[in-house]
Amino acid sequence: MATNAEIAGRFEEFADLLEADDVEYKPRAYRRAAENVRSHPTPIADYVAEGDRDAIEDIDGVGDAIASKIVEYVETGSIDELEELRAELPIDIADITRVEGVGPKTAGKLYRELGIETLDDLEEAAENGEIQEVKGFGPKTEQNIRDNLEFARQVGQRYLLGEGRPLADDVLAFLESLEEVDRCEVAGSIRRWRETIGDVDVLAATDSPEAVVERFVDWDSVDGEIESGPAKASVRVGEIRIDLRVVAPEEFGSALQYFTGSKDHNVTLRNYAIDRGMKLNEYGAFDVSDLEDAEEGQRVGDRVAGETEEGMYEALGLPWIPPELREDRGEIEAAENGDLPELVTREDVRGDLHTHTEWSDGNNTVAEMIAGAEEHGYDYFGIADHAEGPGVVGDMGLSDEEILKQVEVVREAAEDSDLEVFAGIEANVDATGEIDLGDDVVDALDVVVASPHSALDQDAETATERLVRAIENPAIDVLGHPSGRLLNERSGLEFDAAELGRAAAAHSTALEVNSNPRRLDLWGSAVQAAVEEGAPIAINTDAHRPATLEYVRWGVHTARRGWADPADVINTWDLEDLRAFLH
Template sequence: MRNAEVAGLLEEFADLLEAQGVEYKPNAYRRAADNVRDHPRAIEDLASEGGEDAVAEIDRVGDAIAAKIVEYLETGEIAELEELREDLPVDMAALTRVEGVGPKTVGTLYEELEITTLDELEAAAEAGKIQEIKGFGAKTEQNILDNVAFAREAGQRQRLGDARPLAEEVMGHLDGEAAVERLDVAGSIRRWKDTIGDVDVLVGSEDGEAVVDLFTDWPDADEVIEAGEQKASVSVDGIRVDLRVVVPEEFGSALQYFTGSKAHNVTLRNLAIDRGLKLNEYGVFDVSELRSDGQSDADASDDVSDVDDPDAGQRVGERLGGAAESEMYGALDLPVIPPELREDTGEIEAAVEGDLPDLLTEGEIRGDLHTHTEWSDGASTVAEMVQAAADYGYDYHCVTDHAEGPGVFGDTGLTDEEVREQAEAVAAVREDVDIEVFHGVEANVDADGDVTTSDDLLADLDIVVASPHAALDQGDATDRLIRAVKHPHVDILGHPTGRLINQRPGLEIDFERLAEAAADADTALEVNANPARLDLHGDAVRAAVEAGATVAIDTDAHSPAEFGNVRYGVHTARRGWAEATDVLNARDADGLRAFLDG
């Protein structure tokens, strides 16, 4: 599906229009982009079957935008977009990653100082040129300087939500081919880190050249970067995808090795050394007899950065295993440590003690407690969202549209009266479905920690999610959020930091203090599964688990297609050592009610 690709172009269109001061159109392009991205059918199939008319049937995609989409799919470019790029030749994606720099600011900076890149932006700020522009000032200039480093670093890594689907597409391309015997992802993407450098794909095969040929013939690849007998790299939409082929009997050891992390592998190898074993990408070997002949531990071991040269003593001693990853851990009398835990933060010690957590699985999530409908900024009706939740296999679903308040875009937030009107609509839908339907709201946490929706309304709702949407650059916000979790009607603190991965860092929080306060108040802390957020992140989830706080894994879905994002939330929670008992919406409806009533 090229939906995400097309949606990205529409968002670029919107940014360039906004940068040039065009009104109204940018929002139309952004709404169209959201609906194209979430549409269940491939945009290219719609265009080939029915042209512009079929594409225009997507909600909020008008005739003009549909024509541009078809133009791109047929020709590879949009003439009007190319003209906008020529008029404003800036690295829009990089510049707008700087906190406080939006498309309009980019346009002004280009007009006044001809700034097109992050380096030029930083140089202008250091020279004091930005504060001289009308409407900017020294504070804005310093804010830009403070955030350029984050923007530069963010540009070097891809969001998991962009990279994981790409990895699955390339695996789909390779899976089932005769030359491919074993297949998996490796690296940070297998550990489900929130950002990744490159996509790493590992294949077990006796015919490396055939696999490389299959890989480099992948139709979605924009460029073949390099190709050898056992390795190859391609670029897709700016993301590097690396392939490595190993013989099947070494697939398990290679998978363990290349999954990492480096720190995990070093600690695991040191444990092996203590037991007279050697672990590397080729297998696990008994080298105890070699050491009795005088070879030192240092000679028998090797750092994970060693050159993988089979002639450099990598395959020495009696080989005990390596065809399966379980053999690598089993040789050390350990269970397989889940990839999400492999960060050398105590997981090996826990495995030795037989104390690894029984991590949450995707199938244990029973419902979504934070979702939106067309009443606020969602794309679907209450009935459509509830039915989609039922079709997804959930036991219950909660509608939590935005309440009006600080940080809520435009007029999408509901008044108290509108929330009460919605309660009637939810009640009507409740009668027509087999799953339980809860009604709530996403209220707003202001800069002081106050919840800005009236207490009378909050008291009448089934579930209250309170989230920070404004003052997201205020620095340490721990006390602010502690005040919110202590509010008597708040059930869940939504996306606590307010971060957007690779776009803004979000609030600074002492997660241990927040977790302790949430545990005391019986308020759940959300793992927002939107792949642009993943907030709480894994380390914060672990702080919550260790404090005895409850977490809730919600998609913040604005359309049915986004229910599938729950997997990102589950794996983020797994990185925080969360078990099903730690997760609010892994409980059945009665267990959920008990928490809400507690």
């Protein structure tokens, strides 16, 4: 069954190919539809199965023509018009546009001028000096392409957490519905909530392994079987591979610990166990202190744990370590010393300070976004549309005059809400770390988020100085998506996260964990470095419609990967404390 992410991917390809073919207007319509389809809370394939065409067309940005393409794709697995475009422009558009600086228009021009269709073609042309000979290009552009090819190849094999985790949730719901399954859970990087994944790993405990494997392979959502055996199977749902492993119930905990990883965490934990006369593996925790050779056999020694994951750590005298922390960044030592943090949870988050409306590039009115926040049970909510500046798409940024007008609209809408509504702006951090807002505008606003949107190819030293300068600006409350990265699309700025953390702590500026699954910026290790320096963190969604306020899920788990507790996160604070911070 086609997932929302898969359908959205087809429309993004539509948009890219049309743009590569120099078609105007249509690409933007397809991208808007793709974004709304991707974030839609209900599987759109269900609407197709039910024949509910009205529900499909009710999705913002999906009219009759796009709805027809959705139905065609769900029912047949292809779209005739897209296949025709692919034939006209046989470009691996997704791969090529992952190279920073190569957008769809550039890809189209390189195809027409040099016949470039693949990353290999692009690399060969760059190495041969052919690209700089094309009108509008030059040696610097060609070198930039060479520098970014490796990144493009690496990310092409991984999927966003926001694409993989909903599918994992569907797999778990299916397995939980089987009477033969005693327990089940995801494992691997998806359980550690890494920002990208290679595949979806699932573990199930059962006394009937072959029956569970058979039911799994026959699941309605499966698009193809890759392989299967008595105790494991691999299938494809859409473009994503799902690997199921079934184990005996008494070994579920040990298998879950082992297959969750990370590899580095497991190696350190096994060495910790060896020093204490213990042996850990996927079958359990074994006391081997009385054995001369503890390396022979997997189930040797006195088995003391394995049914639960908590028991595996308890056997070593350690508390259970949350999966997000298992990256070998000091978590085992912290567990031993009783210093593991009480990690932030979704329930701790009381509001969102970075969201958009139709005033810039959002899809909904101020009132509609506030209503969405009310449905989330928030205490407070911030509107922060784009200000004018470098890197803002098209002419969607607001002038100072328009910002002041919007402040009035926000204040008026807030009168009809029980929420505390903050009038804010997302300013643009220019290449030197400055923002362009008048003093009267800053005085009128409740919150200023400032984010880099351009000059994202600076070296690490320059980028760090730029971002620290922004942090030191007393007008700025939150440094938004500090690297400007887009996962699987562009790498963004590199910087010293600890130095940003020190500056943020000194100047009471929050560093954002942008929860959009295409950003997750800051990321886990950067959050950890910043928190260790005392930096305040803000978990914001950057939502462009009410449905994407749900992105907070990804931001919370990213902050957890950075060892953040509720006290570190300003939008878990009560309203009085938050007001004091913002002023």
